[in-house]
Amino acid sequence: MSLIAPILSLMPHRGDLHLLRPELPEELEDLPSTAEGEWRRLSESEVWQAQRGFFHHQGVGAWSKGTVPHYITTNPALARAYAQVVIGYWRDWQRDAMGGGEEPFYILELGAGSGRFGYMFLRALLELRQRSPLASLPFCYILSDFTESNLQFWQSHRSLQPFVEQGVLDFALFDAEKDGEVRLRRAGRTLEPARLARPLVAIANYVFDSIPHDAFAVKDGQLHECLFSHGGLALDGKNPEWFQEVLPEFRSRPIDPAYYPEPGFNALLASYASRLGNSTFLFEVAALRCLDRLRRLTGDRLLVLSADKGYVDEESLQGLGEPHLEGHGSFSLAVNFHAIGAHVAASGGRALFGGHPRSSINICAFLNGAPPGGYVECELAFHEHVVRAGPDDTYTVRRGAEAHYESMTTVQLLSLIRLTRDDPRVVRDCLPALMEKVEEADASLKKEVATVVRRAWDNHYPIGEERDLAFEVGLLMVRAGLHEEALFYFNASLELCGAASATLWNVGMCHLALGRFDEAVARLRRARELDAHVIPLNAFRPNKESSPP
Known part of the structure; x- marks a missing residue:
């Protein structure tokens, strides 16, 4: 007996993400100006507050309606690759019989959005843990975001309840732009600096591209800041079409070498001024400060896994033009992963990047602190499951096959x-x-x-x-x-x-x-x-x- 109904036409996939405009204006100072007082550091622009308002008022609808792209960072291939790396990370620390007693290893997902990645990751991690020597290792995954409505959605989602009942999932209201401690909603405890017995894993997918950046230009070896204007119109994140009101403009001016209160940030800027030709580049000031707070929280024992569009080496920063704000209900900017890696290295850590150009997404690992035996298992897992053939390759193959399913x-x-x-x-x-x-x-x-x-x-x-x-x-x-x-x-x-x-x-x-x-x-x-x-x-x-x- 055949009971057949029509199948819906497929939803179109989102087009390839554009990063930065390729042209470098001869004189950024000559861009059309707006009223005095509207030009400011990019990281201090009103667009970031409107962005927060958008996510606060849209809640999970930002993703369920297809407004904000998320598939490429919320799929099973990426979740399983991350799980493999985390298992390797844990094995490195367990190999040296570190303490910690019954306290779990914590995994903190920043900007977890709908919770979809966390769900897939937990499924993969539990399966791999059960098949490894770490079957009894305690851990807790923390879904976090800055808006309460997302926490309410996760706590009521039936697919997450089995993880809650197993004691491997908790929730936290955590703002990556300012918070330095994590208050667990279910356990009722606060993770505070220098009190964690075990290293922390942090996951940041499509997060660093959406929190405050600054922009700079190098001109004949001289560093300039790129001031930003959004056009002078009032921005209201409650309006889902708010970003269409933004008219982005940049103008530049020379800056003092002591631009930031953090000496390490200024040293990195000076390095770019001496090494880059005429180019512009973004500087992830909010992301770097977030990572510094997480390092303090964990006593400098931290693994950060991040997937985003952006740049991972100095060569890719050469000759870039004016920053481009990519609009999709909210907006995002390409991530300067090279700067993040350089900052981590300056603090005694190391960065792991893919070994060949990525067609759609860059997956990075940042490590601070190390067990006495080093990160043998973690680096092996990253090499095998990200570098050699990873989620970006899987995505590329899938995209290529789409036109040939029939x-x-x-x-x-x-x-x-x-x-x-x-x-x-x-x-x-x-x-x-x-x-x-x-x-x-x-x-x-x-x-x-x-x-x-x-x-x-x-x-x-x-x-x-x-x-x-x-x-x-x-x-x-x-x-x-x-x-x-x-x-x-x-x-x-x-x-x-x-x-x-x-x-x-x-x-x-x-x-x-x-x-x-x-x-x-x-x-x-x-x-x-x-x-x-x-x-x-x-x-x-x-x-x-x-x-x-």
């Missing part, structure tokens, strides 16, 4: 899903091709389709998007003749998205195919009660808000 075989599509570490986004995008091919598969291959898709479904973390993935996967299982599997997904759709006549009708027809007449009649009657015009064998639900025709 010509790929079922076996090839399943291989792609496995390669992406069971990515539900890839399953969603492959659904039209799988729907066309699965009926022709033999029983063994259909079973493998169900197995691979179920693993990807287990990585699915709903945040309220339009697409009802469970409903669509249920249709795939129906096409494969796997009605018990289809019931699992249709029931998941009812649980996540509420009662809908199309879903209930398909549940009823699946029961009928399985010989469960009473259950079938009950669901079909309920479907008719919700919509007297529901059409057998063509149930269709375009999105959560609309009803079937």
Whole structure:
């Protein structure tokens, strides 16, 4: 029995991120000016406060509506690579029998947003820990952000509850721009400087690009600050379109060598002035201060993992033009990872970068402090799971394959899903091709389709998007003749998205195919009660808000 409904057209992927404009104006001072008093350091501009207001008022909607890009830093491939590096980091410290007693290793995710990355990371980390000599090692993952609405969302999210019950997840209101201690919402304790018994891992994906930067220009060896004006209009982050009101302009002027109160920052600026040709560059002042506070919190035992667009070496900073604010509801800037790495190195730490140019995202590790035996396992894991073939490569392969799903075989599509570490986004995008091919598969291959898709479904973390993935996967299982599997997904759709006549009708027809007449009649009657015009064998639900025709 075939119960097939139309599959929704795929949502377009976000275009490649633009970094900086390639042109360097001959004289930045000659840019069109605005009223006196509006020019100020980039890090002190009103745009940052409006940015905070945007995220505060949008909450998780900033991501669920697709306004702010996040897939490239919230996917299973990245989560598993990070988990591998963290396991290596822990093994380095445990190898030297460090103390700590029963206190857990803490992992602090900054700017955790929807919580999706944390969910995928915890799934990967728990699996790897169980398969390693660290199976009994205590740890606690901390989802943190500066806005309370995100914490409320995480605390009520059913997918996170099993981690809370296992004692491996807590929550904290933490502002990366100013906080130096972490107050755990569930444990009721505060992580304070010099009181942590074990090293800390911090995760910052798409965070450093969205907190205050400064901008500088080097002209004939002389360092200039790039003052910024947003056009003089009042900015209101409550308006989701606020960034469209920003008219960014830069003008430069020479600066005193003692620009910052931090001597290390000034030394780094002086190094750029002497080494860069005529160029502009961004300076992650908020990120550097955040890392300094985290170092003090941990007694200089810190691993930071960060994924973002930006620059990792001095060569890539040569000849850059005026900074470009990339708008997407909020805005972001390319991250000068080279400056962060140089600052970490100046404090006695080290930076790990990818070994070849990255096409979409840079993944970096910053290490301060070290166990007596060094970071053998951590660096090996970073090399194997990030440098040699990492999440950026996985993303690039997936993007290249997107245009060819229809010509790929079922076996090839399943291989792609496995390669992406069971990515539900890839399953969603492959659904039209799988729907066309699965009926022709033999029983063994259909079973493998169900197995691979179920693993990807287990990585699915709903945040309220339009697409009802469970409903669509249920249709795939129906096409494969796997009605018990289809019931699992249709029931998941009812649980996540509420009662809908199309879903209930398909549940009823699946029961009928399985010989469960009473259950079938009950669901079909309920479907008719919700919509007297529901059409057998063509149930269709375009999105959560609309009803079937």
